[in-house]
Amino acid sequence: MTDDSVAVELDFGDDELIPAIAQDVETNEILMLAYVSPDALEETQNTGLAHYYSRSRDELWQKGGSSGHRQHVEEIHVDCDGDALLYRVEQEGGACHTGYESCFYRTLDGETVGEKIFDPNEVYE
Amino acid sequence: MTDDSVAVELDFGDDELIPAIAQDVETNEILMLAYVSPDALEETQNTGLAHYYSRSRDELWQKGGSSGHRQHVEEIHVDCDGDALLYRVEQEGGACHTGYESCFYRTLDGETVGEKIFDPNEVYE
Numbered sequence: 659m660t661d662d663s664v665a666v667e668l669d670f671g672d673d674e675l676i677p678a679i680a681q682d683v684e685t686n687e688i689l690m691l692a693y694v695s696p697d698a699l700e701e702t703q704n705t706g707l708a709h710y711y712s713r714s715r716d717e718l719w720q721k722g723g724s725s726g727h728r729q730h731v732e733e734i735h736v737d738c739d740g741d742a743l744l745y746r747v748e749q750e751g752g753a754c755h756t757g758y759e760s761c762f763y764r765t766l767d768g769e770t771v772g773e774k775i776f777d778p779n780e781v782y783e
Numbered sequence: 784m785t786d787d788s789v790a791v792e793l794d795f796g797d798d799e800l801i802p803a804i805a806q807d808v809e810t811n812e813i814l815m816l817a818y819v820s821p822d823a824l825e826e827t828q829n830t831g832l833a834h835y836y837s838r839s840r841d842e843l844w845q846k847g848g849s850s851g852h853r854q855h856v857e858e859i860h861v862d863c864d865g866d867a868l869l870y871r872v873e874q875e876g877g878a879c880h881t882g883y884e885s886c887f888y889r890t891l892d893g894e895t896v897g898e899k900i901f902d903p904n905e906v907y908e
Contacts, residue, residue: 666893677802677867679813686811688804691867703891735887735896738879742802742816744887754863762860762869766828768791771860 669741670696675711678743680721680753683732689753690761692721694743702731708745725781727751752776794866795821800836803868805846805878808857814878815886817846819868827856833870850906852876877901 670676675693682689694702695711698718702709708721708729722728729747736743752775754761763772795801800818807814819827820836823843827834833846833854847853854872861868877900879886888897 666889666891677816679804679816681813686813688806688811688813688869691802691804691862733896734891736889736891737816737886738881738883738888739886742886743891744813756863758863761862761864761867763863764791764861766791766859766861766868771858 666736667740678745680745680747682749683746791861792865803870805870805872807874808871812885
């Protein structure tokens with residue numbers, strides 16, 4: 659039996675990472691998917707700002723740390739198996755480094771369906 | 784330069800799996816996160832029904848194959864890096880095997896925030 663009053667146990671798996679979906683708390687739009695380490699999750703909870711773990715750079719990072727496009731985390735949900743997270747966020751600026759509001763701005767066929775809201779050349783120097 | 788008229792190249796990584804988020808196309812609610820192999824993606828595209836790859840059972844599976852709670856995939860989006868997918872779906876029944884509409888029915892603190900819409904004992908025999 660699961661006791662609903664206790665914190666949910668997470669399964670970080672062999673690589674100590676768990677995928678986290680960032681969703682706009684107002685529009686429910688999905689903004690991005692990134693990975694979270696135990697430290698990244700703790701930093702997110704301590705600061706209220708979304709932190710992730712970069713697999714390519716092998717480091718903890720704060721979303722918006724360089725661009726200013728921070729994510730204020732209002733709620734964190736966890737899935738039934740405890741191996742995926744949902745960050746419900748208020749997004750400053752756009753979530754995608756390409757300038758789009760969401761990283762999921764294309765269909766699989768290459769059609770652009772998302773909205774470009776900033777010029778990455780002006781944000782990332 | 785990316786040519787928007789060609790299909791997006793996907794990065795399935797070393798394990799040949801890519802995470803896919805299933806989102807309700809009407810409410811934008813996030814229903815579940817699961818993994819997709821190249822074969823699972825092809826089956827999804829061929830049938831219009833969401834297919835995934837189970838890491839624990841090591842096999843391709845069709846969502847709703849046993850429960851009847853199928854996902855009709857209306858659009859597939861891909862993220863900027865080509866290493867995450869978004870299935871925009873019409874969900875029959877509930878997405879979660881626990882009876883909830885979404886697998887993300889709890890907060891990290893264990894509070895239930897989702898809606899239970901079926902009795903799993905009646906669906907899974």
